[in-house]
Amino acid sequence: MLEPIGLDECAERAYQVLLRQESLTAGALAELLDLPPARARQALDGLVAAGLAGCRAGRPAQYAAVDPRTGLASLIRARQAELERVASSVEAYAAEFHERSLRADPRLMVEVIEGPARITRRVEELLASAEREVLAFDTPPYVTSYGSTSEAERDLLARGVSVRAAYAGEVLAVPEYAERLRDLVALGEQARVLPRVPTKLIVVDRREALVPLTGSDEGMRTAAVLVRQSGLSDALTELFEVHWAQGTPIFAAPGAAAQVHPEIAEEDRALLQLLNAGLKDEAIARQLDLSQRTLRRRVADLTRRLGATSRFQAGTQAMRRGWL
Incomplete structure (x- = not known):
């Protein structure tokens, strides 16, 4: 014993x-x-x-x-x-082994995956292998099954894996996707939104990254590439971090904003987040369940409070004040 x-x-x-x-x-x-x-x-x-x-x-x-x-x-x-x-020495030994393998055969650095079904399966396998952290860019159109990816992320969050995702603003313009995002944030995902993101991307534990090679328009063959730990995967991770720093947090936990910034109501902060993401008025009104008239009045009121002359300037001033 x-x-x-x-x-x-x-x-x-x-x-x-x-x-x-x-x-x-x-x-x-x-x-x-x-x-x-x-x-x-x-x-x-x-x-x-x-x-x-x-x-x-x-x-x-x-x-x-x-x-x-x-x-x-x-x-x-x-x-x-x-x-x-x-x-603690396992990663160092593994890195040496991996580097030697890449020197012997650089083709091992990447794996090309063709077809929506194979891409979906590879995404699920990659997420299932995550131990510490997943980073992602998310933007339409979607080749993989959005529902299956959502379930895979729920499993990740339940296992305590950190998930940070940067979304293109147009994701929030689709009610189904916006509601899914709201649910995932409630489960622990850290989400930020930008007017656009450069590409779809998944990075797992800073060692493997999956990125599309082609578009997914009708009639076009879809393909993606799995990048194993290398200078290229490091560059993709850095690309994510640069955009993450520029993103606006979205769907923060209820009450958090009021505690940190008592001078702004939670609903006004949510409106600023959507404005800063570049959403059109129609999409913002749908997200906040407001009429177009009420939305315009609230935007004008926020702009006046911030001493701004435009929506863009209002977003800048809100960032300076720490409201976003």
């Missing part, structure tokens, strides 16, 4: 005997376990070295067990620390 923390069978038997005795000598242990005296002394000295026993000098020396709640717990923590040090 104690082999995983470095004790062999003989040392474990000696420890079990020692726990039942106030103290004993190596000779006494040898008789109890039918061991050569030298082997019994070796087992006891090993327990002392492991912090599971103490030794009182004398002729002969007396050995006594340390409270297991202290001795064993300390030994377990030490072994865990050793394993964590080994685990």
Whole structure:
């Protein structure tokens, strides 16, 4: 039972005997376990070295067990620390192996995937492999099944994987997609919106990235490429981070805005987010369940409060004030 923390069978038997005795000598242990005296002394000295026993000098020396709640717990923590040090080196060793593989055959860096069905399957496999973080650009049109991708992300969030996604503003113009996004943010996704994003993109654990090679217009063959860990995948990750820094948070948790910025109501902040995303009035009114007339009045009021002369300037001023 104690082999995983470095004790062999003989040392474990000696420890079990020692726990039942106030103290004993190596000779006494040898008789109890039918061991050569030298082997019994070796087992006891090993327990002392492991912090599971103490030794009182004398002729002969007396050995006594340390409270297991202290001795064993300390030994377990030490072994865990050793394993964590080994685990921390896995990525470094893997990177060296991966780099050598790429030098031997650069074609291993990318995998071309053709057809909507294969792309959908590869996306699901890639998301299922995520351990720490997923980064994504999202913009229409959609080749993969939006529903299946949504379920895969729900699984990610349930597993505690961090998800950050930057959306093109036109995603919010589609009620079905906007509602899905609202649900995912409620589950823990961090979402930002921009007037446009450069491409669709998924980056998993900063080691693999999936990006389309062709468009998805009717009559055009669809294809994507899986980029394995390399300078190219690093560049795609950096591309995401640059756009993420420019994005506007969307569908923040209820109440969060009021706590951080008490001078702006939550509904006004939601309106500013949609304006800053570049949505048209019709789409904004649909998102906020407002009439066009009410929307125009609220936009004019916000613009006046911010001392702005245009919607663009209002967004800039809101960013400066920390409202977005």
